[in-house]
Amino acid sequence: MIRWLxxxxxxxxxxxxxxxxxxSKSFTESAILGYMLVALAExxxxxxxxxxxxxxxxxxxxxxxxxxxxxxEYTGTLKRELLAEQGLVSDAELRAALAELGLAxxxxxxxxxxxxxxxxxxxxxxxxxxTIGDLADHPELRLAFSNEFMNRGDGWPGLRDTYALPNxxxxxxxxxxxxxxxxxxxxxxxxxSTDAQIAAMDLAVLEDDLxxxxxxxxxxxxxxxxxxxxxxxxxSMLRLGGAIEEDRMRSYNERAELGGPEDEGRVxxxxxxADAVNELFDLGAEAETRSLASRVMLxxxxxxxxxxxxxxxxxxxxxxxxxxxxxxxAFASPVLGVTGILQxxxxxxxxxxxxxxxxxxxxxxxxxxxxYSLLPIVRNTHAGLTGIPGDLIESADAxxxxxxxxxxxxxxxxxxxxxxxxxxxxxVINVGTATLGGFISAGGYGQPIFTGITQNNFALxxxxxxxxxAMAVAVQLAFDGLERLVVPRGLRL
Amino acid sequence: xxxxxxxxxxxxxxxxxxxxxLDIQPATTTALIGPSGCGKSTLLRVILGLIEPDSGSxxxxxxxxxxxxxxxxxxxxxxxxxxxxxxxxxxxxxxxxLPAMAHHVPLDARRIAQLAELTHMDPELLDRFxxxxxGGQRHxxxxxxxxxxxxxxLLLDEPLGALDPMVRADLQHDLRALFDELNKTVVLVTHDLxxxxxxxxxxxxxLREGRIVQxxxxxxLRERPADAFVTRFIEAQTGRVAALVGAGP
Numbered sequence: 001m002i003r004w005l006x007x008x009x010x011x012x013x014x015x016x017x018x019x020x021x022x023x024s025k026s027f028t029e030s031a032i033l034g035y036m037l038v039a040l041a042e043x044x045x046x047x048x049x050x051x052x053x054x055x056x057x058x059x060x061x062x063x064x065x066x067x068x069x070x071x072x073e074y075t076g077t078l079k080r081e082l083l084a085e086q087g088l089v090s091d092a093e094l095r096a097a098l099a100e101l102g103l104a105x106x107x108x109x110x111x112x113x114x115x116x117x118x119x120x121x122x123x124x125x126x127x128x129x130x131t132i133g134d135l136a137d138h139p140e141l142r143l144a145f146s147n148e149f150m151n152r153g154d155g156w157p158g159l160r161d162t163y164a165l166p167n168x169x170x171x172x173x174x175x176x177x178x179x180x181x182x183x184x185x186x187x188x189x190x191x192x193s194t195d196a197q198i199a200a201m202d203l204a205v206l207e208d209d210l211x212x213x214x215x216x217x218x219x220x221x222x223x224x225x226x227x228x229x230x231x232x233x234x235x236s237m238l239r240l241g242g243a244i245e246e247d248r249m250r251s252y253n254e255r256a257e258l259g260g261p262e263d264e265g266r267v268x269x270x271x272x273x274a275d276a277v278n279e280l281f282d283l284g285a286e287a288e289t290r291s292l293a294s295r296v297m298l299x300x301x302x303x304x305x306x307x308x309x310x311x312x313x314x315x316x317x318x319x320x321x322x323x324x325x326x327x328x329x330a331f332a333s334p335v336l337g338v339t340g341i342l343q344x345x346x347x348x349x350x351x352x353x354x355x356x357x358x359x360x361x362x363x364x365x366x367x368x369x370x371x372y373s374l375l376p377i378v379r380n381t382h383a384g385l386t387g388i389p390g391d392l393i394e395s396a397d398a399x400x401x402x403x404x405x406x407x408x409x410x411x412x413x414x415x416x417x418x419x420x421x422x423x424x425x426x427x428v429i430n431v432g433t434a435t436l437g438g439f440i441s442a443g444g445y446g447q448p449i450f451t452g453i454t455q456n457n458f459a460l461x462x463x464x465x466x467x468x469x470a471m472a473v474a475v476q477l478a479f480d481g482l483e484r485l486v487v488p489r490g491l492r493l
Numbered sequence: 494x495x496x497x498x499x500x501x502x503x504x505x506x507x508x509x510x511x512x513x514x515l516d517i518q519p520a521t522t523t524a525l526i527g528p529s530g531c532g533k534s535t536l537l538r539v540i541l542g543l544i545e546p547d548s549g550s551x552x553x554x555x556x557x558x559x560x561x562x563x564x565x566x567x568x569x570x571x572x573x574x575x576x577x578x579x580x581x582x583x584x585x586x587x588x589x590x591l592p593a594m595a596h597h598v599p600l601d602a603r604r605i606a607q608l609a610e611l612t613h614m615d616p617e618l619l620d621r622f623x624x625x626x627x628g629g630q631r632h633x634x635x636x637x638x639x640x641x642x643x644x645x646x647l648l649l650d651e652p653l654g655a656l657d658p659m660v661r662a663d664l665q666h667d668l669r670a671l672f673d674e675l676n677k678t679v680v681l682v683t684h685d686l687x688x689x690x691x692x693x694x695x696x697x698x699x700l701r702e703g704r705i706v707q708x709x710x711x712x713x714l715r716e717r718p719a720d721a722f723v724t725r726f727i728e729a730q731t732g733r734v735a736a737l738v739g740a741g742p
Contacts, residue, residue: 394543395578399638400567400595409591413582488582490622 019047020226020233023059023071026052026454027174028256028269029113029194029249033072035273037220037237039285043277044236052451054439055148056082058360063223064101065359069230070222070237073105074113076214078221080154091217099224106220107241111194111249114216115149117159117206118191120181124204131209132163135188139166144186146174154214155190162212175456194246196254218249243280252276257456266457295448296467302443303471306362306434310369311427318374319419322381323407332382339375347372347433351440365442369434373426380422384415417487424479431472435464445471494519494678495540495646500549502535502703509535510546511703517696519645522672522679524689527700528726533682536700537650540680541570553646568596571639575651577631579623585634586619592642600641608637611674613667629660636668640675649681653688665691686711686730699723 020041024034034050041048051068053059060082062068078098079088088094098104117132119141124130127138135141143165149155150171159165167188172180177189178197191198191205193216198205220240227234244252256272259265267275274287290298321339325332345353350368358364388411396410412419438446445464452460484492495517502510509532517523525533538544539551542558551558553566572578579588586605593600609616614633623631632652639647652668653661669692672679683689689697690711698708707719715731718724 391574391576391578392580394538395572395574395580397543398541398567398570398572398578399592400564401591402563405595409594410580414580416582490582490584490624493581493622493624 019049020230021049021051021068023051023053023062023068025056025059025071026054026451028196028455029192029253030072031269031451031455032252032256032273032276033109033218033240035270035287036240036277037070037072039274039277039283040236040239040281041230041233043281043283043285044230044232046230046233048233051441052447053360053441054450054454058355058440060221061355062360063103063221066223067359067361069226069233070220072109072218073221074216074218075105075108076114076154076216077152078105080158080214081152084153098221102224104222104224106222106238108217108219109240110218110242110244111246112215112217113192113194113246113249114208115154115213116191116193116198116208117188118181118198118203119188119206121202121204123187124206129204129206131207132159132165132212133209134206135167136163136165141167141187142185143167143169143188144172144177144180145169145190146177147171148174149190159212162210173453175454178456194249194253196250196257199250200254200258218244239281244276269455292463295463299443299445299447299464300467300471302362302447303431303434303445303468306365306369306437306442306444307427307430307471307475310366310434311373311423311430313366314370314373314377314426315423317370318377319381321374322378322419323385325378325382326385335378336375336382339378342371343375347436348439351436355440360440360442362437362442364440365434365437365444369430369437372433373430376422376426376429377419378422380418380425381415384418384422385411387418388414413488414491417483417491420479420483420487424476424483427475427479428472431468431475435468438464494554495680496552496555497536497540498550498552500536500539500546500551502532502539502544502546508703510539512549513703513705515698515705517678517680519678520676521696522681522693523696523698524693525680525682525698525700526684526686526689527706529684530702531700532703533700534650537648537680537682541572541648542566564596568642569645571642571644571647573632573635573639573647573649573652575654577623577635579631579635579638581623584620584622585626588623588634589619589638589641592638596642598642604641605637608640611671612636612640627660628656629664632656632664636671644677646678646680647675649679651682651684653683661688668692686727699726 022034022037022041024030031052034052038048038050051062053062056073056077059071060073063071075091075094078094083094083097086097088097095105119129129135145156150169156169160169172186172189177186178201180186181189181203182201191203197203220237222234222237252272255267256269257266260267268287270287274285277283277285321335325335347368350371351365354364354368358367392410392414396406401410434444435446435449437444438450445468447464448460449464452458452464497513497515500510500513501508513536525536527533535544539546542551542563553561553569558566580591583591589605590600605619606616609619612633614630614637618626618630618634626634636652653664656664665688672692681692695710696708697711697714699706699714701722707714707723714723715727718727
């Protein structure tokens with residue numbers, strides 16, 4: 001079982017030589033552009049795959065690390081956020097700075113997706129708001145910005161200082177800010193100027209009269225070595241330069257987020273991208289449309305790898321630790337203490353901490369899950385072994401059973417129900433926690449949940465959440481069955 | 494055969510055994526008796542090496558305990574405790590086989606059948622788990638387990654505690670017959686004077702607060718008590734029925 005899972009993991013993590021992996025951030029516009037890059041790469045004869053990242057910094061790190069060869073980025077984000085410490089102003093300076101990192105960017109794709117601050121039309125008219133500076137006259141207005149905007153160099157901190165805004169602000173998942181605006185729970189939020197929701201919700205965009213926000217020209221950011229390894233692929237991707245003007249991009253976003261004309265319904269970003277490259281470059285691209293069943297199957301397999309490998313290693317580490325802790329008081333408190341502390345780190349924080357040394361992807365998620373699974377197993381192994389009645393231990397001793405013999409014939413069988421309960425707890429928690437792997441592109445059920453949240457797509461969220469819940473229940477039932485199978489009958493009487 | 498010299502064992506401020514000297518001859522049955530907390534169970538565990546005394550020395554067959562190979566020593570002892578000490582995850586048979594496994598000694602089914610007969614245990618019980626046995630049946634299984642490697646010394650800690658009186662009487666009878674037949678060195682702990690007098694009429698040790706108050710045959714303890722405590726202890730137990738419900742008609 002473990003070998004089978006490891007084999008799957010290796011097969012999943014490794015990549016064939018003639019493949020290119022393209023990246024995108026998870027929001028709709030970036031996803032559409034990412035799928036377009038995939039289609040263009042495939043048109044040049046390569047096998048291409050899209051990997052989705054939760055934010056700019058991880059996507060940029062993945063590009064620098066060579067996990068991906070290219071992804072759509074914005075010049076403003078590069079100058080103000082990713083390379084902010086260099087104080088870059090012109091595009092020429094930016095290109096020079098990128099070249100030093102072994103990177104380059106295409107000609108602008110053709111639209112400027114700058115940040116904007118939006119309020120509802122009703123709020124704007126009631127309070128007479130026209131510019132961002134007008135917000136300062138109404139400190140009671142509740143501002144909520146996407147989590148990335150809250151912390152970016154070109155986001156809220158600079159905006160607040162530039163306009164001397166006294167208003168409090170808090171973070172919110174971008175896709176959730178629209179319903180929050182609509183329901184009056186917040187008064188203003190950050191928008192992208194190509195945001196489909198601006199027109200759909202008839203939002204008022206406040207004028208940036210002090211010119212705080214720079215231009216966010218969309219570009220294809222790529223590794224210079226892509227030109228050496230796959231020149232036709234790079235050439236094909238660079239066709240995106242100058243190809244999409246602002247209205248066109250907004251209509252793509254609208255089709256994916258709100259549905260196309262004539263009640264077409266929401267169109268998956270992959271399909272929008274395929275239609276776009278066919279229209280723009282006269283290609284015959286087809287969106288890779290997996291059936292719901294095959295999508296769920298694929299993610300089930302990925303999720304099982306995350307859970308299975310992390311649990312297998314966790315059991316292998318935690319059982320001996322629990323046994324040692326039960327044997328030695330001196331060892332017990334540090335072991336239980338350290339595993340206990342690991343458990344108190346929020347799972348998401350643990351994932352982010354591990355991105356530093358391990359990068360993103362399934363192996364990182366597996367390490368986080370395994371660290372997270374240690375405590376229930378260590379604690380229950382320790383409790384099961386130390387909870388054996390003293391007269392039984394004494395009997396074993398008097399019989400002459402000692403060391404490993406005693407452990408194997410008496411102690412472990414007696415502690416087995418408690419140990420199994422610990423493993424079951426860890427496994428059920430693990431199935432749920434593994435969905436956070438979506439945050440770091442680890443695959444599994446978390447991927448549709450995460451993408452669904454960033455693209456405001458409830459059906460997509462359910463596509464991950466329901467199977468995850470089902471798997472948790474299945475794991476629970478499987479362990480109940482295993483318990484009947486392996487716990488000696490004498491202990492169940 | 495078993496020799497204890499100056500054994501002292503303390504638990505914090507409590508002195509469980511206070512400079513105990515004791516010799517036990519081979520092929521005799523000795524009962525350790527006394528009120529709760531007098532140190533009788535501790536003494537048994539010191540002999541077995543389950544408890545390390547703070548001072549004093551233990552010798553078995555004239556050799557100090559430390560010079561014995563622990564496993565070899567374990568083989569020479571059969572040990573059974575009040576609750577039976579049976580492992581709940583093993584059947585009666587597996588419990589009985591465990592000492593043989595621990596010492597890598599081959600064990601054939603005939604040996605178990607023989608011991609079952611000797612202890613008047615129904616062989617059908619062998620494939621039951623402890624939870625499926627009555628208290629008396631568990632004691633018989635524990636006894637078979639203690640005897641399975643044919644030890645030289647049998648150490649029994651309240652072997653018949655927590656049993657109802659009828660079952661207890663049966664087992665007392667069987668135990669005495671067994672001791673007579675096997676002719677082993679037996680040391681048993683009990684709080685019941687009648688049981689001690691019945692099972693070990695020739696050698697009773699009365700302990701109090703970690704010291705041996707008097708040692709001798711039951712008749713001697715009754716007729717020539719060493720001090721007022723011995724008198725009180727014997728009267729409290731022999732006069733129990735009369736004291737509680739009055740003399741008979």
